[in-house]
Amino acid sequence: MTQPRQERVPAALGILAGLGAAFFILPLAGLLARAPWGDALTALTAPETLDALRLSLVASLTATAISLLLGVPLAWVYARVEFPGRNLLRALTTLPMVLPPVVGGIALLLAFGRRGLLGMFLERAFGITLPFTTAGVVMAETFVSMPFLVLTVEAGLRSLDRRYEEAARTLGAGRWTVLGRVTLPLIAPSLFAGAVLSWARALGEFGATITFAGNFPGRTQTMPLAVYLLLESRPEASFILSLVLLAVSLAVLVGLRDRWLGSA
Amino acid sequence: MSLAAEVGLQLGRLRLDVSLAASDAEVVALLGPNGAGKTTFLRALAGLLPIGAGRVELDGVTFEDPLRRVFVPTERRPIGFVFQDYLLFPHLSVLDNVAFGLRSRGTGRQAADGRARDWLERLDLAAYATARPDSLSGGQRQRVALARALATDPRLLLLDEPLAALDASTRAEVRRDLKRHLASFEGIRLLVTHDPLEAIALADRLVVLEQGAVTQSGTPAEVTARPRSQYVADLVGVNLFRGVAAGGLLSLTGGGLLAMADPTTGDVFAVVHPRAVALHRQRPEGSPRNVWPGRADGVELVGDRARVRVTGGISLVAEVTPAAVGELGLAAGGEVWVSVKATEVAVYPA
Numbered sequence: 001m002t003q004p005r006q007e008r009v010p011a012a013l014g015i016l017a018g019l020g021a022a023f024f025i026l027p028l029a030g031l032l033a034r035a036p037w038g039d040a041l042t043a044l045t046a047p048e049t050l051d052a053l054r055l056s057l058v059a060s061l062t063a064t065a066i067s068l069l070l071g072v073p074l075a076w077v078y079a080r081v082e083f084p085g086r087n088l089l090r091a092l093t094t095l096p097m098v099l100p101p102v103v104g105g106i107a108l109l110l111a112f113g114r115r116g117l118l119g120m121f122l123e124r125a126f127g128i129t130l131p132f133t134t135a136g137v138v139m140a141e142t143f144v145s146m147p148f149l150v151l152t153v154e155a156g157l158r159s160l161d162r163r164y165e166e167a168a169r170t171l172g173a174g175r176w177t178v179l180g181r182v183t184l185p186l187i188a189p190s191l192f193a194g195a196v197l198s199w200a201r202a203l204g205e206f207g208a209t210i211t212f213a214g215n216f217p218g219r220t221q222t223m224p225l226a227v228y229l230l231l232e233s234r235p236e237a238s239f240i241l242s243l244v245l246l247a248v249s250l251a252v253l254v255g256l257r258d259r260w261l262g263s264a
Numbered sequence: 265m266s267l268a269a270e271v272g273l274q275l276g277r278l279r280l281d282v283s284l285a286a287s288d289a290e291v292v293a294l295l296g297p298n299g300a301g302k303t304t305f306l307r308a309l310a311g312l313l314p315i316g317a318g319r320v321e322l323d324g325v326t327f328e329d330p331l332r333r334v335f336v337p338t339e340r341r342p343i344g345f346v347f348q349d350y351l352l353f354p355h356l357s358v359l360d361n362v363a364f365g366l367r368s369r370g371t372g373r374q375a376a377d378g379r380a381r382d383w384l385e386r387l388d389l390a391a392y393a394t395a396r397p398d399s400l401s402g403g404q405r406q407r408v409a410l411a412r413a414l415a416t417d418p419r420l421l422l423l424d425e426p427l428a429a430l431d432a433s434t435r436a437e438v439r440r441d442l443k444r445h446l447a448s449f450e451g452i453r454l455l456v457t458h459d460p461l462e463a464i465a466l467a468d469r470l471v472v473l474e475q476g477a478v479t480q481s482g483t484p485a486e487v488t489a490r491p492r493s494q495y496v497a498d499l500v501g502v503n504l505f506r507g508v509a510a511g512g513l514l515s516l517t518g519g520g521l522l523a524m525a526d527p528t529t530g531d532v533f534a535v536v537h538p539r540a541v542a543l544h545r546q547r548p549e550g551s552p553r554n555v556w557p558g559r560a561d562g563v564e565l566v567g568d569r570a571r572v573r574v575t576g577g578i579s580l581v582a583e584v585t586p587a588a589v590g591e592l593g594l595a596a597g598g599e600v601w602v603s604v605k606a607t608e609v610a611v612y613p614a
Contacts, residue, residue: 163351166312169338170345171365172416181364185355 028246035243036236043237044244051218052226052241059134059222060202063141064149067198071149072191078150079157097147104143105211112139112212136213137220141202148201149194156190157183193256200252204245265419267452270318271308280304280476283318286469291446291453293467295460297495301476302456303348306422309454310345311338322420322452339368341420344413348425350405352397358408359384359393365416383411387445402430403438410445421446423455427462439465460499464488472496490612492533501566503536503580509611520578523553524609531614538571538583540608544601545592554604560594570594574602 009017036043043049078090096104112119112130122128130136160183168182184191206224213220215229223241230238265288272281280301286292294302307313309320311327314335320327327336344365352361363380367373384390387407397405406426413421426442427435443466446453457463463470464484472480472487472495480492491497497504507516509532514522522534542548548555558576565571570589572582582602589595 161351163347164353166338167345167347167351167353168364168368169312170310170341170343171368171412172339173364173368174339177368181368182353186353188355 035239040240043240052223056223059137062138063202064199066142067146067149071146075150075153078154094147096144101207102211105208108212132214140208140212141205145198145201149198152194156187268321271315272317273315286452288452290468292469293463294456294471295463296473300473342418344418344421346409346413346423349429350409357394362411362415383415387411403434419451421453505534523606525607526611528611532611533614535610538581541582542603543582547601548603553606558602560597560600
């Protein structure tokens, strides 16, 4: 039997690579080692933990739903419609991916805050206040997470063979039938990946949320915020919540393994 | 039923200008080299590509008329389209693929599935109803594509290179089946192909399309007997000349004179079959009226015959036996004398 020849690793390269890997693995190991497993149940079932968990789930899932509702059409427009300024607009709507989240939170305040551009009008006309509310949490999470969905879905739409849509039209399918029975099913993997990515980003959101929505337990205090604050008062509980978030992240990674890790 | 189409459009460097009428009494094949605009024409008939000028009419109903601003979108044209690579929906079962058209046109699920099953039965696909398209063989996929296109009872069936995606071993069988299904379809049948064999086997009438324009049309026998372009002459394998005939002499456009037995006069095409061209080492004695020296440029074996390309005052292809190639010492090229009997020059008006 001939084995594929193993490349000899130069020592210096091997050491640096090992350091690089250790840099990621050590913190995870630390989290697992120091977690007070005995108190896990107590910490998890504490009312404020449950509140944060519930709020995080509700807000992140709502943000993902909004991202799907608005982001898929946006991706469709980017992929299919030629118009002047398209690249500029795409850059602007992608900005939150690279923008420091705190800056995003401040920008949201300036737009939707009580003295913001639109916020002032919303409050006067309808009595709606968005900052420092659960709706504000959802907005902050949508703001930072939707670009992931838009970019993923746009890429999916671009790589779709549009002749399938033409085939559907020759069979009598109008544009909504084509969209619902051909286009969306064919880009389902991209939709799924985009939704999961954007949900994971929303779940972990910290900076924009605390800036725009504040940190009110039960109302705007999501898991990441709770983790950070518990670190001061009850570090053990904070470790447990961190583990929960870690588990979710791992699940996302495993769920998207075909896309990112290859099928090996 | 009748289709009347005048299609004028510009697509990139291709300028398409085609006028075509067809009835349900015949299968029409659009034959032409790659890039001639055949697929573009089909797409225009389907409304997938708007026409710049002209008119598309089916049974007196106008589908498209840019001047009168009429445009019926693809999904409202009663057509069936079989694409070259079939484009079966990969996420749907065979049954759902075939039922797709009916469901899209508003037929209820049960009724649509029932009729789709009938079609699968007719095309010997009943066993594959729940299969995914990618698990089928090429020939089966072709039949699913045909069933899907036919299930909506279209009045115009368009087939784009229906056999091109198949390998040679299954093509003959699928072609025979396709011919049978085309014969049982009641509607206008228009197929596009670059393969003359396929066109002749499947169609009652050929329309030859070259560089966006129709160069010839007629029954396969008519088209092959009287080529009107170099493309068709090459397909048939004959020497084609163009020139002016007068008094038993044909003055070729490319230079040279050919004696002919035909009394036709005026602007004509002339065909000389390679078998009617004789090659000699010495200037031949005797009756042939057309004799000229040339140079053998290349020899190609076709079946049990050798085709020799000869350049000279009149360049053409001669077909001789491989033995003659040896006797004349043509394998390495060389000087030869060419002779063609006047009676072997077939002439018809251009």
